[in-house]
Amino acid sequence: MAQPLRVALAGLGTVGAGVIALIDANRDLIARRAGRPIEIVAVSARDRARDRGVDLTRFAWLDDTRALGQRDDVDVVVELIGGADGPALTLAREALGQGKHFVTANKAMIAHHGLALAAEAERLQRAFKYEAAVAGGIPVIKGLREGAAANALTRVYGILNGTCNYILSTMESEGADFAAVLAEAQRLGYAEADPGFDIDGVDAAHKLSILASLAFGSRLDFEAVAITGIRQIIAADIAQAQALGYRVRLVGIAETSPEGSSTAGLFQRVHPCLVPLHHPLAHVAGSLNAVVAEGNFVGRLLFEGRGAGAGPTASAVVADLIDIARGELGPAFAMPVAALEAQPPAPAGERRARAYLRFSVADRPGVLAEIAAAMRDANVSIESLIQRGQTPEGGALVALVTHEGPERCVADALARLDGSPSLLGQPMWMHILDV
Structure with missing residues (x-):
């Protein structure tokens, strides 16, 4: 030998x-x-x-x-x-x-x-x-670099952080709030004493930028990844998602846009999403990871398994x-x-999607009308709106789902509501995964 x-x-x-x-x-x-x-x-x-x-x-x-x-x-x-x-x-x-x-x-x-x-x-x-x-x-690097090498990949996305996935799926199964589940995850060793790197989405963003480079032949551009973590998700969000037929997951997504389109470039984002129950990512629970890649000849590839720990990483x-x-x-x-090509960041504003929005509002007449007016003026069409439950401050929780439309319109609606005395805290915006 x-x-x-x-x-x-x-x-x-x-x-x-x-x-x-x-x-x-x-x-x-x-x-x-x-x-x-x-x-x-x-x-x-x-x-x-x-x-x-x-x-x-x-x-x-x-x-x-x-x-x-x-x-x-x-x-x-x-x-x-x-x-x-x-x-x-x-x-x-x-x-x-x-x-x-x-x-x-x-x-x-x-x-x-x-x-x-x-x-x-x-x-x-x-x-x-x-x-x-x-x-x-999970052999996703080898899978993209070698197994899918003959394909033009258009999208790669997935659940890239086991700590966040454990917290979200535990909130779902136990009906508990974020802080309580995080504390338990730290006690069990699933989360670090300082969990910010994980729960703020930075760890997932590092991984997404690497996958994007491999998938699209682009130069690494971590700074172009838009990042939102899971700190602001509450038990009511999880329950409302379940009632609507979704599960909440922190999803990293990267995709390229065709040349000449209004969104041309490389789009990279880590953000909490509502994932429909029929999608494979909705069934990735605990500390597991999963990555989906879509190629023009191979179709959809799914890589799933343990994303951390001594055995899998070794x-x-x-x-x-x-x-x-x-x-x-x-x-x-x-x-x-x-x-490797230097691809410009693709703007998010023209991306069309449905959105979940949750507001903590003062419990008084006219609040729902104010929210509806802001949506109307920003050209956001509301599919459903529910007022349910109370906040610790004595306010009410309002959740709505939009019809498909440009993300810039949702951002405009939230900007119109910014500073309103009717709002008791920052609204929660989660994208509805439709891939």
Whole structure:
């Protein structure tokens, strides 16, 4: 058998320990599939004394993660530190600069620096792989980069954050409010002590920008992703969605518009949506992830599975190592960086869709008429309007669903109501998924 592929591993948290455990458990199978053994030779982490449930004494320990990329006995550096910048980015640059292949699960670093790192990997004819960065153990990166490579993809969308999906599906099943479910998710370890990165939609936006680049051959543009998280969703929204035949999910969606259309460009958005019960995404519950891609010849592809955790993420990392062992070193974004197109952001205003709007209003005569007038003046057609329940402040909840129309009209209606003394808080706007 050929010489082993020698790996240095930076970061020994849940996923790093999972990579070691997976290679130990499936060593022979991995070697047969890779065509040669895969061996970890060096590791680095912040705390040498911590018990990680795996034997680390057989590996060289380096306190300086950057030094992993400088070792002569290392072929591949795996980065599992996290963070868009700092030690992770330093290690990536050092490893590639020293002629090592590079594998990462770091979606934030890819979203912000992926093009530069991929270009450096191409220049040096080294691999830059990141299957674990999007949707954990689901092989969506490989699926888009290789399986759907012959297709012109027009849309990619999905549930990209397990924490948000766990919170929303638990609110649905238990009828609980956001704060209570978030606290329980933190206690169970599904949510971080500081959950903002997840519940504000940033994590999903990082992943969406990567998927968009792969799907459409576009240059990464994280700054163009419009982001709204789930903090403002209340139990009444979940209940109203159910009554209407929908489930609430945080959905990231990216799609291209035809040349010459009023919305030409690349549209990218992460936003809570009402998903119809007949759609596959409505049935993705708990901490699962799911990605849908639509191609002109293959049709609709659905990728679903566990999007986080030691096992799924480690599985994706080791799959990248097997590819490298086989000599599969193709471009990180399915085509050379120089071939990726800079697509302008597509404006949302002319997108046509139905909308769900929820208002917390003062419980007094004339309020519904004021809302209806604002909708009328903005050319928003109301399909249904319901006043139900009370707010903690003693006001009333008003929910309405619009007919299909341009999003700019809904934005105009909300602007007309901005500052109204009838409104007791910010309205909630959720798009109704119709794809």
